Amino acid sequence: MILLTYLLLSGLTTGSLYALIALGIVVVNKATGVINFAHGELFMFSGFVAWMLHVQMGVPYLPSLLVAVAFGFVLGALTNLIAFRPLKNANIVSLVLATIGIAFMLRGAARVIWGGKGDYLPFPPITSPEPVMIGEIMVIPQQLAVLAGAIVIMAAFAAFFRLTRAGKMMQATADNAKAATLVGIRIDRIYMLSFGTGAAIAAAAAVLMAPLTLLYPDMGFAFFIKGFAAAVLGGLTSLPGAVLGGISIGIIEALAGGYIHSSFIEVSAFIVIMFVLVVRPTGLLGFNGLRRV
């Protein structure tokens, strides 16, 4: 019982991080119809920026988080300027490959600036690392902090998306870009905002996660593919779906690692995703857009 609750809690924690990454992927995909393959590297790079501020320069945690989020937003907007805006009318293969190019440039830059392959940089914990027993359940405070942070970010994003003018413009553009242009929305700006917001959420996730694991230049892709899997599981265009998909993948991984073998943590998500894509190609909460001919 202790094992099960522990696994569920840690699955929920990593799952909430996957959910944040998936959220960023879905925000971009909803607005532009593209998957930003540099998303994981934006996540990684922002994490390193926070590490540099917090560990190397001694800036407190919260300001580091804010700076990293702002930095992530700028990087995301730059990705849009370089790899999306000039290629809006190109085919999907070119668009995807352009974002992969950005991803490799960022990864190489991180390797040159912050160290070589296999350099794992620790990030100091923000709470005490000792586990606490709440009744029968063993809890690591850091996990609770991450979970709480993730919930706050999701709530903030939901409020932004539903309540602000910019969020409503994003919704309008996602619904119908041509109609949005007709009512005077500058959709190029909305695309930039979407890329920026997606990257900012990823940056927040990176800074939240950093105290829980270590930072390394190759981490971006591993997290991106989990986030992508979560987004597809949720249907690629559904924001609640992304959260649900992320948490499901986190919990599946934790259970597979705990009850089968620890090496299954890495692969269980892919087995699930291959299965889901074959059985239900539009994801769990996906819009049923299968075209009948």
Added chain:
Amino acid sequence: MALFGRRNVLLAMLLVAAAAPSFLNAYYVFVANTILIYVLLAIGLNILVGNTGQLAFANAAMFGIGAYGTGLLQVHFGWPFWLAFPSGAVIATAVGLAISLPALRLSGLYLALSTLAFAQFTQWVFLNWEAVTFGAGGFKTPTISFAPLPISKPMGLYYLSLILVIVLFVLAQNLVRSRIGRAFVAVRDSEIAAQSLGVDLLRYKALAFGISGFYAGIAGGLYSAMLNFVSPEGYDLFQMVIQKAMIVVGGLGSIAGSVLGASALVSILELLRKVKGFQEIVFGAILVGFILFMPGGIIGFLKAKVRGWEEPLHRARPGKRSTSAAATSESSEVRP
């Protein structure tokens, strides 16, 4: 025929490749052999991505399956290389055909994810099924010998690769000009239109995946024999991106472009091999740069600017000058 036309340049490249081992040292022969292997990979991938328009990420995995298949059949069952090598290619082809089954239902980004998941799964099997694959450390394969022939192993392997490249190049060139090649392009440009013209999507998608698997499997077998060593690292995602960059740089949907792209990128990779970080930055920059500024790749540039490379129907007839617009329109891909 212009002096620097397509046929003359390719013929000159072939002559240089055939004569290369006589004037290059062992290291450069190794690099040249690597180029030949990547040419095979790029041709196979280009048929799948460039011609058929399937956004698949499993080519590095199939390359790995070819290498592991060839190596493991020799190590575990004591098969000779000449039997294990074609078997490895057949296994890779079979896997290619198998992953085309979900591809029939999925397209675009969903296909990208499912093939990415498959690639990660393959990598995981290489790493964790230690009883068979020897895990992260990899394993040594027996040195092959060209016993009746009086040549050393690197030379023999080089010429074996060269012969395979020539045969498979001609095969691919003829394939894309045939009915099958036109069906591939029809699938890329519009699946619905292709179906309404009687193109069987299942058959042609499976065929494209099978062909790319076959080319990757052949390349994998040669690669394992060249290195005498197989480990999971060589078949990861960086590998996949290198191959993607090759077909973008060479020109999507062009077999000759695959040759040019593979040669160019392997050379750059070797020049930068000291610092992995710079290697990645330069790779990313090349990929983005070509997509933004030369979407037709090297071949698109040659078709537009150099006489003797243009599409046969766009060639200026005697006494008439073709407009440059007509020549460039062919290089940009036709979109659905």
